[in-house]
Amino acid sequence: xxxxxxxxxxxxxAAGIGRHIALRLAQDGAQLLVADxxxxxxxxxxxxxxxxxxxxxxxxxxxxxxxxxxxxxxRERTDHVDILVNNAGINGEARLILDMPLAAWERxxxxxxxxxxxxxxxxxxxxxxxxxxxxxxxxxxxxxRGLPFRGDYVASKWALLGMTQTLALELVxxxxxxxxxxxxxxxxxxxEQVMEMHALAEGRTLADVRRAxxxxxxxxxxxxxxxxxxxxxFLVGDESSAMTGQALNVTGxxxxx
Ligand code: NAD
Numbered sequence: 437x438x439x440x441x442x443x444x445x446x447x448x449x450a451a452g453i454g455r456h457i458a459l460r461l462a463q464d465g466a467q468l469l470v471a472d473x474x475x476x477x478x479x480x481x482x483x484x485x486x487x488x489x490x491x492x493x494x495x496x497x498x499x500x501x502x503x504x505x506x507x508x509x510x511r512e513r514t515d516h517v518d519i520l521v522n523n524a525g526i527n528g529e530a531r532l533i534l535d536m537p538l539a540a541w542e543r544x545x546x547x548x549x550x551x552x553x554x555x556x557x558x559x560x561x562x563x564x565x566x567x568x569x570x571x572x573x574x575x576x577x578x579x580x581r582g583l584p585f586r587g588d589y590v591a592s593k594w595a596l597l598g599m600t601q602t603l604a605l606e607l608v609x610x611x612x613x614x615x616x617x618x619x620x621x622x623x624x625x626x627x628e629q630v631m632e633m634h635a636l637a638e639g640r641t642l643a644d645v646r647r648a649x650x651x652x653x654x655x656x657x658x659x660x661x662x663x664x665x666x667x668x669x670f671l672v673g674d675e676s677s678a679m680t681g682q683a684l685n686v687t688g689x690x691x692x693x
Contacts, residue, residue: 440465443514444672447497447555448524450476452624453574453661457521460665461672462488466519471495471506471555473524497524497551498543507558516566519672520559522552523574525592527630530637533587541588548592549599556603560612568611570672573600574664575616575683580691585637593618597683604681613680615671620687621649622659655688 444461448454450472462468462483468490470476470483476492483490491513495506510517528544531537552573563569578586579593597616604614621627631645638645650656667686670676685691 438465439519439672442466442518443469443516444519444521445469445471445510445517445555445559446521446523447471447495447551449479449521450474450492451479452626453619453622453664454521454523455479455482456661456665457523457668458490459483459486459488460662460669461519461521462486462490464669469493469510469513471497471524473497495555497522497555498547500554503551503554503558506555507562510559510562515562517559517562518566518569520555520563520569520571521574521668521672522555522571524551525574527626527633528586528588528592530585530633531587532585536587544588545592545595548589549595552596553599560607560610563612564607564610569613571603571607571612571614572668572671573597573614573616574668575600575618577618577620577685577687577691579616579618579683580685580693585634600683601681608680613671613676615676615679615681616683617664617667617671618683618685618687618691619664620653620659620685620690622661622664624661627658653688653690657688659686659688 444466446458449458449470470479470492473496480490496502525548575596576593578590579597600616635642635645
């Protein structure tokens with residue numbers, strides 16, 4: 437199934453999972469807008485190298501005025517957006533909730549939760565005016581469980597699923613489907629940092645944390661970013677036409693509810 441002629445925005449696509457999602461959608465024909473706080477040139481180059489089309493637009497999803505300026509730039513380029521993947525997110529710090537500075541808590545929720553709301557609020561009208569669209573929010577396996585030392589991140593991802601269900605109900609009449617993916621630990625630079633953070637906070641070695649995270653997964657391994665991108669591709673395609681308000685686990689069997 438092709439995405440030819442579709443315009444897709446992926447936030448946080450300058451690196452990591454977002455770059456893999458952008459590449460996957462571009463390979464299937466979508467015209468990509470890479471929205472990120474950091475330079476997205478490497479992703480744009482990677483998309484063009486596989487024959488796809490992409491442009492980078494700077495956007496700090498956590499700042500209302502920046503998201504509005506970003507949306508204005510999008511409107512200058514196109515009158516319709518078909519696909520929005522809200523992938524931009526931050527780890528937060530490794531802190532017990534009882535030791536959590538308010539500023540750290542608020543920063544994580546601001547980027548991961550409020551940022552998604554702002555982007556949807558500014559971009560969904562470009563879907564509504566064109567008769568519909570697909571939104572995918574990148575949540576996490578910790579949107580399904582608690583995890584010590586990560587209270588801000590966990591809360592932001594649980595809330596993202598609540599917002600996904602609410603948006604699905606609010607936008608269904610406009611022909612917009614809204615779903616989420618919940619990945620387990622994904623191979624890449626970021627997961628190394630996250631495991632180091634846990635090792636330090638829990639008094640374990642990095643090797644112990646990596647072994648434990650693989651062992652507790654039925655498939656005994658971490659997730660590849662392309663495996664997340666493939667599920668996002670499914671959710672933005674016609675193959676998932678009867679699905680909205682859903683959250684798909686991509687966790688190697690670790691989460692089954
Ligand atoms: P990453 O740090 O490699 O990439 C995140 C991207 O988001 C970066 O390009 C960064 O510049 C961008 N970003 C950060 N703050 C931003 C802001 N305010 N505005 C715009 N862009 C911003 O992380 P990743 O591992 O690729 O994670 C991507 C998403 O997947 C995140 O939402 C993360 O919570 C989620 N996730 C990751 C894992 C994992 O193991 N890596 C697991 C589950 C869920």
